[in-house]
Amino acid sequence: xxxxxxxxxxxxxxxxxxxxxxxxxxxxxxxxxxxxxxxxxxxxxxxxxxxxxxxxxxxxxxxxxxxxxxxxxxxxxxxxxxxxxxxxxxxxxxxxxxxxxxxxxxxxxxxxxxxxxxxxxxxxxxxxxxxxxxxxxxxxxxxxxxxxxxxxxxxxxxxxxxxxxxxxxxxxxxxxxxxxxxxxxxxxxxxxxxxxxxxxxxxxxxxxxxxxxxxxxxxxxxxxxxxxxxxxxxxxxxxxxxxxxxxxxx
Ligand SMILES: [Zn+2]
Numbered sequence: 001x002x003x004x005x006x007x008x009x010x011x012x013x014x015x016x017x018x019x020x021x022x023x024x025x026x027x028x029x030x031x032x033x034x035x036x037x038x039x040x041x042x043x044x045x046x047x048x049x050x051x052x053x054x055x056x057x058x059x060x061x062x063x064x065x066x067x068x069x070x071x072x073x074x075x076x077x078x079x080x081x082x083x084x085x086x087x088x089x090x091x092x093x094x095x096x097x098x099x100x101x102x103x104x105x106x107x108x109x110x111x112x113x114x115x116x117x118x119x120x121x122x123x124x125x126x127x128x129x130x131x132x133x134x135x136x137x138x139x140x141x142x143x144x145x146x147x148x149x150x151x152x153x154x155x156x157x158x159x160x161x162x163x164x165x166x167x168x169x170x171x172x173x174x175x176x177x178x179x180x181x182x183x184x185x186x187x188x189x190x191x192x193x194x195x196x197x198x199x200x201x202x203x204x205x206x207x208x209x210x211x212x213x214x215x216x217x218x219x220x221x222x223x224x225x226x227x228x229x230x231x232x233x234x235x236x237x238x239x240x241x242x243x244x245x246x247x248x249x250x
Contacts, residue, residue, distance in 0.1 A: 093214030
């Protein structure tokens with residue numbers, strides 16, 4: 001449950017019926033009240049097996065922080081977890097379902113535990129083909145997924161500005177890709193990109209409102225710009241580390 005403390009504590013439930021937009025970042029809306037960029041925090045909740053939480057914020061957008069879910073994991077750890085008496089209700093997948101749209105594929109399959117896999121293929125020297133499958137019931141999330149940061153491209157800021165897709169962010173809040181490398185090394189994982197896509201997918205699937213018992217498999221391949229997190233750097237600000245602004249579109 002998100003609570004807008006700047007709007008008299010108005011509450012927006014993190015469930016699919018409140019989803020407003022998922023093209024670049026996931027946003028919720030209820031009676032005109034927005035909660036934007038929910039996927040990293042909701043991902044952290046699922047990764048830490050949290051069912052019920054109230055998140056208070058004083059703005060429509062969740063902070064991007066370092067572009068990963070790790071700061072949220074730390075916040076949740078500090079806030080502390082309490083065991084509830086009622087048994088958890090799961091969403092159990094009963095039979096396979098597959099959907100394909102152009103180059104995009106997603107499949108959902110019965111499984112004893114919740115697992116997510118993601119495949120990406122992008123023509124960049126540091127990315128190429130990456131596939132990752134993670135099982136979420138064994139605590140792997142905190143170590144393997146939570147630290148993976150969002151990413152984007154240095155040279156696309158103007159195009160993004162023209163499309164009205166800019167969100168404020170800094171070089172500290174994402175991996176900045178250049179044509180042949182990254183602008184702010186080091187990576188936290190060699191395959192940090194696909195790990196972040198898994199992170200996002202878990203966060204969006206959280207909007208089912210229940211933990212999933214099943215295996216979700218996603219494939220995003222070449223030419224599908226619509227699902228990439230694109231971030232670019234304002235050239236004139238490139239040397240001013242703390243004042244620079246990047247454009248984030250996921
Ligand atoms: Zn993300």
